[in-house]
Amino acid sequence: xxxxxxxxxxxxxxxxxxxxxxxxxxxxxxxxxxxxxxxxxxxxxxxxxxxxxxxxxxxxxxxxxxxxxxxxxxxxxxxxxxxxxxxxxxxxxxxxxxxxxxxxxxxxxxxxxxxxxxxxxxxxxxxxxxxxxxxxxxxxxxxxxxxxxxxxxxxxxxxxxxxxxxxxxxxxxxxxxxxxxxxxxxxxxxxxxxxxxxxxxxxxxxxxxxxxxxxxxxxxxxxxxxxxxxxxxxxxxxxxxxxxxxxxxxxxxxxxxxxxxxxxxxxxxxxxxxxxxxxxxxxxxxxxxxxxxxxxxxxxxxxxxxxxxxxxxxxxxxxxxxxxxxxxxxxxxxxxxxxxxxxxxxxxxxxxxxxxxxxxxxxxxxxxxxxxxxxxxxxxxxxxxxxxxxxxxxxxxxxxxxxxxxxxxxxxxxxxxxxxxxxxxxxxxxxxxxxxxxxxxxxxxxxxxxxxxxxxxxxxxxxxxxxxxxxxxxxxxxxxxxxxxxxxxxxxxxxxxxxxxxxxxxxxxxxxxxxxxxxxxxxxxxxxxxxxxxxxxxxxxxxxxxxxxxxxxxxxxxxxxxxxxxxxxxxxxxxxxxxxxxxxxxxxxxxxxxxxxxxxxxxxxxxxxxxxxxxxxxxxxxxxxxxxxxxxxxxxxxxxxxxxxxxxxxxxxxxxxxxxxxxxxxxxxxxxxxxxxxxxxxxxxxxxxxxxxxxxxxxxxxxxxxxxxxxxxxxxxxxxxxxxxxxxxxxxxxxxxxxxxxxxxxxxxxxxxxxxxxxxxxxxxxxxxxxxxxxxxxxxxxxxxxxxxxxxxxxxxxxxxxxxxxxxxxxxxxxxxxxxxxxxxxxxxxxxxxxxxxxxxxxxxxxxxxxxxxxxxxxxxxxxxxxxxxxxxxxxxxxxxxxxxxxxxxxxxxxxxxxxxxxxxxxxxxxxxxxxxxxxxxxxxxxxxxxxxx
Numbered sequence: 001x002x003x004x005x006x007x008x009x010x011x012x013x014x015x016x017x018x019x020x021x022x023x024x025x026x027x028x029x030x031x032x033x034x035x036x037x038x039x040x041x042x043x044x045x046x047x048x049x050x051x052x053x054x055x056x057x058x059x060x061x062x063x064x065x066x067x068x069x070x071x072x073x074x075x076x077x078x079x080x081x082x083x084x085x086x087x088x089x090x091x092x093x094x095x096x097x098x099x100x101x102x103x104x105x106x107x108x109x110x111x112x113x114x115x116x117x118x119x120x121x122x123x124x125x126x127x128x129x130x131x132x133x134x135x136x137x138x139x140x141x142x143x144x145x146x147x148x149x150x151x152x153x154x155x156x157x158x159x160x161x162x163x164x165x166x167x168x169x170x171x172x173x174x175x176x177x178x179x180x181x182x183x184x185x186x187x188x189x190x191x192x193x194x195x196x197x198x199x200x201x202x203x204x205x206x207x208x209x210x211x212x213x214x215x216x217x218x219x220x221x222x223x224x225x226x227x228x229x230x231x232x233x234x235x236x237x238x239x240x241x242x243x244x245x246x247x248x249x250x251x252x253x254x255x256x257x258x259x260x261x262x263x264x265x266x267x268x269x270x271x272x273x274x275x276x277x278x279x280x281x282x283x284x285x286x287x288x289x290x291x292x293x294x295x296x297x298x299x300x301x302x303x304x305x306x307x308x309x310x311x312x313x314x315x316x317x318x319x320x321x322x323x324x325x326x327x328x329x330x331x332x333x334x335x336x337x338x339x340x341x342x343x344x345x346x347x348x349x350x351x352x353x354x355x356x357x358x359x360x361x362x363x364x365x366x367x368x369x370x371x372x373x374x375x376x377x378x379x380x381x382x383x384x385x386x387x388x389x390x391x392x393x394x395x396x397x398x399x400x401x402x403x404x405x406x407x408x409x410x411x412x413x414x415x416x417x418x419x420x421x422x423x424x425x426x427x428x429x430x431x432x433x434x435x436x437x438x439x440x441x442x443x444x445x446x447x448x449x450x451x452x453x454x455x456x457x458x459x460x461x462x463x464x465x466x467x468x469x470x471x472x473x474x475x476x477x478x479x480x481x482x483x484x485x486x487x488x489x490x491x492x493x494x495x496x497x498x499x500x501x502x503x504x505x506x507x508x509x510x511x512x513x514x515x516x517x518x519x520x521x522x523x524x525x526x527x528x529x530x531x532x533x534x535x536x537x538x539x540x541x542x543x544x545x546x547x548x549x550x551x552x553x554x555x556x557x558x559x560x561x562x563x564x565x566x567x568x569x570x571x572x573x574x575x576x577x578x579x580x581x582x583x584x585x586x587x588x589x590x591x592x593x594x595x596x597x598x599x600x601x602x603x604x605x606x607x608x609x610x611x612x613x614x615x616x617x618x619x620x621x622x623x624x625x626x627x628x629x630x631x632x633x634x635x636x637x638x639x640x641x642x643x644x645x646x647x648x649x650x651x652x653x654x655x656x657x658x659x660x661x662x663x664x665x666x667x668x669x670x671x672x673x674x675x676x677x678x679x680x681x682x683x684x685x686x687x688x689x690x691x692x693x694x695x696x697x698x699x700x701x702x703x704x705x706x707x708x709x710x711x712x713x714x715x716x717x718x719x720x721x722x723x724x725x726x727x728x729x730x731x732x733x734x735x736x737x738x739x740x741x742x743x744x745x746x747x748x749x750x751x752x753x754x755x756x757x758x759x760x761x762x763x764x765x766x767x768x769x770x771x772x773x774x775x776x777x778x779x780x781x782x783x784x785x786x787x788x789x790x791x792x793x794x795x796x797x798x799x800x801x802x803x804x805x806x807x808x809x810x811x812x813x814x815x816x817x818x819x820x821x822x823x824x825x826x827x828x829x830x831x832x833x834x835x836x837x838x839x840x841x842x843x844x845x846x847x848x849x850x851x852x853x854x855x856x857x858x859x860x861x862x863x864x865x866x867x868x869x870x871x872x873x874x875x876x877x878x879x880x881x882x883x884x885x886x887x888x889x890x891x892x893x894x895x896x897x898x899x900x901x902x903x904x905x906x907x908x909x910x911x912x913x914x915x916x917x918x919x920x921x922x923x924x925x926x927x928x929x930x931x932x933x934x
Contacts, residue, residue: 054067054151055149055151058149058151058154059149061146064145064146064149064154065142065145067145067154067158068141068142068144068145068154068157068158068161069138069141069161071154071155071158072137072138072141072157072158072159072161072162072165073162074162075158075159075161075162076162076165076166076169078162078166079159079161079162079163079164079165079166079167080166080169080170081166082162082163082166082167083163083166083167083168083169083170083171084170086163086167086170087167087170087171087174090918093914093915093918094174096914096918097171097174097175097911097914097915098174098175098178099914100911100913100914101175101176101178101179101182101907101911102178102179102181102182103182104179104907105178105179105180105181105182105183105186105907106182106183106185106186108183108907109183109184109186109187109190110186110190111203112203112207113203113206113207121218121221130912132912133168133912133915134165134168136164137160137161137162137163137164137165137168138161140157140160140161140164141157141158141160141161144156144157144160145157167915171911171915172911175907175911176907178907179907180907183907245430246522246523247434248431248434248435248436248440250522251431251434251444251522251523252440252443252444254520254521254522254523255443255444255447255520255523256443258518258520258521259447259517259520289511289513289640289641290511291641291655291659292641292642292652292655292657293642294659295655295657295658295659295722295724297729298659298724298725298726298729298730298732299657299722299724299729299730299732300729300730301730302730302732306657306720306722306724306732306734307656307657307716307717307718307719307720307722307734308718308719308720308734308736309717309718309719369631369703369706369707369709369710369818370706370709370710370713371651371710371713371714373818373821373822374631374634374635374638374651374710374714374818375638375650375651375714376651376821376835377541377635377638377817377818377821377835378634378635378636378637378638378639378651378652379638379639379649379650379651379835380835380836380839381538381541381542381635381636381638381639382639382640382652383836384537384538384836384839385534385535385538385639388533388534388537393508393533393534396508396533420499420500420525420526421500421503421526423525424500424524424525424526425451425455427523427524427525428448428451428524431444431447431448431523432448435448447517447523447524450505450507450517450528450530451524451526451528453505453507454503454504454505454528457505457506458471458503461854464506465851465854466506466531466536466539467504467505467506468854469539469806469850469851469853469854470504470529470531470539470543470547471501471503471504472806472850472853472854472856472858473543473547473806473807473810474501474502474503474504474529474551475501475858476805476806476807476853476858477501477548477551477625477807478500478501478502478551478858479501479858480769480805481767484767484768484769485759485767488759488760488762488766488767489760489762490759490760490762490767494758495758495759499525500519500525500526501526501858502516502526502527502528502529502550502551503526503527503528503529504528504529504530504531505528505529505530505531506530506531506532506533506536507530507531507532507533508532508533509530509532509533512530512532513532513636513640514529514530514531514532514535514546514547514550515529515530515550516528516529516530516550516551516553517529518553527551527553529547529550529551531543531547537843538839538843539843539846539847540810540813540817540839540842540843540844540845540846540847541635541813541814541817541839541842541843541846542636542814543810543813544626544628544629544631544632544810544811544812544813544814544815545622545623545626545628545629545630545631545632545633545686545811545814546622546629546632546633546636547622547810548621548622548623548624548625548626548629548807549618549619549621549622549629550618550622551621551622551625552617552618552619552620552621552622552625553614553618571750571754572606572609572610572750573602573606575746575749575750575754576606576609576743576746576747576750577602577605577606577609577743577746578602579746580605580742580743580745580746581601581602581605581742583742583746584738584739584742586601586739586742587601588600588601588602589601591604591733592733593671593733594725594728594731594732594733595661595725595727595728595731596670596671601735604671604733604735605740605743607669607670607671607673608671608673608723609743609747610668610669611664611668611669611671611672611673611674611675612673612675612676612677613668614675615675615676615677615682616677616685616747616751617751619633619677619682619685619686619689620685620686620689620748620751620752620764621768622686623686623689623690623693623771624689624693624768624769624771625769625774625807626778626807626810626811627690627700627703627771627774627775627778627811628778628811628812628814628815629686630682630683630686630687630690630707630710630711631707631710631814631815631818632814633679633682633683633686634654634683634707634710634711634714635814637652637654637655637679638651638652638653638654638714639651639652640652641653641654641655641679644716651714653714653715653716654679654680654683654711654714654715654716655678655679655680655715655716656678656679656680656715656716656718656720656721656722656737657678657716657721657722657723657724658673658674658676658677658678658721658722658723658724659674659723659724659725659726660672660673660674660723660724660725660726660733661725661726661727662726662727663726664726672726673723674723678721678740679711679715680711680712680714680715681711681721681740681741681744683707683708683710683711684707684708684711684741684744685744685747685748686707687704687705687707687708687711688704688744688745688748689748689752690703690704690707690771690775691704692745692748692749692752692765693752693765693768693769693770693771693772694771694772694775695770695771695772696772697771697772697775697776699775699776699779700771700772700775703775718737719736719737720734720735720736720737721734721735721736721737721740722734751764752764752765752768753765774808777803777804777808778808778811778812778815779812779815781796781804781808781809781812781816782811782812782813782815782816782819783816783819784796784799784816785812785813785816785842785845785846786816786817786819786820786823786842788841788845789816789817789820789838789841789842789845790820790823790833790838790841792841793845794844794845794848795845795848795849796845796848796849799849799852801852801853804849806850806853809846809849809850810846810850813842813843813845813846816842816845817835817838817839817842820833820838820841820842821835821838
C-alpha cells in the first residue's frame with residue numbers, strides 16, 4: 001500500500017501543470033541522481049551490470065539493508081546541508097532547541113552533583129534520547145525497505161536516513177556549545193556568592209553522603225551494580241586457577257627471596273617500617289648519586305692503580321717483599337694493597353694517563369649525540385633536580401595524602417585500572433590483614449607502602465595527571481608485549497610472573513633514583529615502579545629509556561628469561577665468554593679475586609654475567625622498546641656521577657667502577673657482584689642491542705656507533721674496569737676495558753637468539769619490536785618536537801595518534817631536547833636558547849601530546865581477535881564469553897564515562913525533546929489542515 005501511495009504521489013507531481021511551481025520544486029528536492037538514473041519511467045537507457053547487481057542484492061532483505069545504509073552514508077554531506085536548511089527555514093524551532101540546550105545545561109549544573117552515582121544515572125537515562133535520535137533514521141529506513149525491493153523506495157529511504165543523520169549532526173554541533181557555555185556560566189554564577197557555594201556543597205553532600213536517604217540510595221545502587229556485574233563478569237571470564245593461599249611466613253619468605261637478590265635489600269633492618277624502607281633504599285643510593293664516593297672510600301689510595309691511570313709501579317713499590325714471590329704465579333689482575341696480584345696487563349712503561357682528558361670531538365654529522373651536548377643535558381638535569389628540596393617533597397607527600405581521601409570520598413567509582421589490578425589489591429589487603437608483628441612490618445611494610453601511595457595517587461588524576469600518563473604508558477607497553485607474545489603462540493600467563501601492567505607512583509626515593517618492585521608469586525600480581533619526586537617536572541625527557549628498563553625487570557625477567565639450569569652454564573661459558581676470549585685472543589689466565597682466591601678469567605666473567613643478568617636483560621628490553629635507552633642512561637647517570645677535577649660543575653663522568661662483597665651474595669651470585677653493569681659498559685650494551693635488532697638499517701647502526709663514542713667520551717679515564725671489595729678497604733679486581741667490552745656482542749646475541757623453552761622454542765628477537773621501524777618513527781617525532789620547542793610552540797601540529805603510542809612520545813622527548821640544544825648557536829649569538837628553557841618547552845610539548853591518550857583504553861591481555869584462538873567453535877565461544885564478561889566487568893568505568901558525559905547527554909536531551917515537540921505540533925497542524933480541507 002505504501003509503495004502505491006508513493007508512486008501515485010510522484011505520478012501526480014509529474015503530471016502537474018507547469019504553473020504549479022511548488023509541486024515541481026517538491027519533486028526536484030525529493031529526487032536524487034540515483035532516482036533519475038534508476039527510474040525506468042524517466043530513462044530508457046539500458047541497465048548497467050552494476051544496476052543489475054544492485055537489484056539482485058535488493059532481492060534479499062539483508063541486501064536492502066546494506067544498500068540503504070551505504071547510500072545513506074554517501075548522501076550524508078547533502079543531509080547535513082539539508083539539516084542546516086531545515087533549521088534556517090524553521091527559526092522558531094531552532095531558537096527553541098538552542099534555548100532548551102541552554103536550559104538543560106544550566107539545570108544539569110545546578111541540580112546535579114559534580115560526580116557520583118546520581119550524576120551517572122542522569123547521564124545514562126538522558127543518553128537514551130541521543131542514542132534514539134542517532135538510531136531513528138536507520139531504524140525507519142530499514143522499516144521502509146523491509147517489505148519491498150522497489151529501488152525508488154530504497155533510494156527515498158536512503159535520502160531520508162541521510163537527512164535524519166544530517167539534522168542530528170547539525171543540532172549536536174549547534175546545541176552542544178550553547179549548552180556547555182550555559183553550564184559553565186551557571187557554575188561561575190554559583191561560585192561567585194557564598195550562598196551559591198554553600199548550595200553546591202549541600203547538593204554534593206545530599207547526593208553522595210550516607211547521612212541521608214537519597215545519598216544512601218545512590219551509593220547502595222552503585223555498590224549493588226558493581227557487585228552484580230563483577231560476579232557476572234567473573235562467571236563469563238572464568239577465574240584463573242586459584243593459587244593456594246599462603247601463610248604470612250610463606251609470603252615474607254617470597255618477598256625476601258625475590259627482592260633481596262634483585263635490589264640487594266638488607267636483612268638486618270629495624271622493625272619499624274620507616275627504618276626498613278630507609279635501609280631498603282640505602283643500597284639504591286649507592287647505585288646512584290652516592291656510589292662514586294662509596295667506591296672512592298673502598299679503593300682508597302689504590303684508586304689510580306686499579307683504574308690503570310698510573311704507570312705500572314715496580315714490584316718493590318707495589319708490594320711488601322714477603323709477598324713478591326706471589327706475582328710469579330701467573331696472575332694478571334691488578335690486586336689490592338697487600339695482595340699478590342700482577343698489575344693490569346697492557347700498562348707496560350706507558351706515561352701516566354691524563355685523568356681529566358678532554359671530551360672527544362664528534363665526527364662530522366654527529367653533532368647531536370656527542371659528549372658535549374649530552375653533558376649539557378646532564379648538568380641541566382642535575383640542576384633542575386637539585387632545586388627540589390626535601391621540604392618541598394615532604395609538603396607534596398602531605399598534600400597528596402590529604403587530597404586523595406577527600407577526593408575518593410566524593411567519587412563513586414574505581415580508578416581507571418584494568419580489572420586484574422583490583423584482584424591484586426585484594427591480595428594486598430589480605431597481606432596487610434596478615435601483618436601482626438613488628439617483624440612482619442619489617443619485611444612487608446615497605447611493599448605495602450608503595451602500593452598504598454600508588455593507589456592514593458590514582459585517586460587524584462586531575463591534581464596528578466603525570467600518574468595517568470605513566471600508567472597509560474605502562475599499559476601501552478604491556479599490551480604491545482602481550483600482543484607480540486600471543487602472536488608468537490605464547491600464553492602470557494604461562495611465562496610472566498605478573499600478567500597485569502605495572503603501576504607507577506611518584507615517590508620520595510631519598511636519592512635512590514628510579515627502581516622497581518616486581519610482581520612476587522603468591523603475594524602480588526603487579527609490579528610497582530617508582531619515579532622519584534624530583535623528576536616529576538621533567539617527565540617529558542626523564543621517562544625515555546629509564547622506565548622501559550624498569551618495566552623490563554617485571555615484564556621480561558620475571559621468569560621469562562631465567563635460562564634453565566642446564567642451558568645457563570653452557571650459554572654463558574661457551575656461547576658468550578669462551579667465544580669472546582677466543583675472538584679477541586684473550587688468554588684465560590688465573591685471576592686473584594680478593595676474598596675468594598684464584599679463578600680462571602672465564603669463570604670470573606661468567607659469574608659477573610650471572611650476577612648482572614637481571615639488569616642486563618632490563619637494559620636490552622628497554623632498548624628494544626625505546627631506542628633512546630642508552631642516551632637516557634648517559635643523561636641520568638651523568639647528572640648523578642661526580643664531575644672530573646677539571647670542571648666541578650660539569651657533567652659527571654660515567655663510572656668505570658663497581659663493587660662486590662658479602663652483602664650482595666646469594667645463590668646465583670657467590671661473589672656478591674653488585675647487580676648493575678658498569679655505566680659506560682651499559683651504554684655500549686644498548687648500542688649493540690640496537691645493532692642486532694636493526695635488520696641492518698644504516699640509520700640505526702649510525703646511531704648505535706654514536707652511543708659507543710659517547711660512552712667512551714663521557715667515562716672516567718683509565719684502561720680498566722674495577723670492582724672494589726666492600727669487605728676489605730683497598731682490595732679490588734680489575735679487568736682491561738677492551739676485554740670486558742669484548743663480551744658485549746656475544747652476550748647480546750645469546751640473549752636475543754637463544755631459543756627459550758618459556759617462549760615455546762621462540763627467541764626474544766622474535767618477540768621484541770623491530771628497531772628499523774621504531775627508531776625512524778621516534779626520530780621523526782623528535783625532529784618535530786625539537787622544532788616546536790625552538791619555535792616556542794606548545795605542541796606538534798597535525799600530530800597523528802594513529803601513528804604513535806605513548807611510549808613514542810616519552811622516548812622522542814629526550815632526543816628532541818638533545819636535537820634542540822645541538823641546534824643552538826653560540827650563547828652570545830641571536831637565536832640561542834638556554835638548555836633549561838628548551839627543557840621547559842619540550843616538557844610542555846610532551847604534556848600536550850600525552851594528554852591526548854588519557855582517556856584511551858589499552859586493553860588488558862585476552863582481548864585479541866578470535867583468530868588467535870585457533871578459529872575453533874569452542875575458542876570462538878570462549879572468546880565471546882570473555883569479551884562480554886570484560887564489557888560487563890567494565891560497568892564501573894562506563895559509569896564514570898556517563899558521569900563525565902552527563903551534561904552533554906542532558907543538553908542533547910533538551911534538543912531532542914524540543915524537536916519531538918515541534919514535530920508533534922507540525923503533524924497535528926497537518927492533520928487539522930487535512931480535516932479542514934475535507
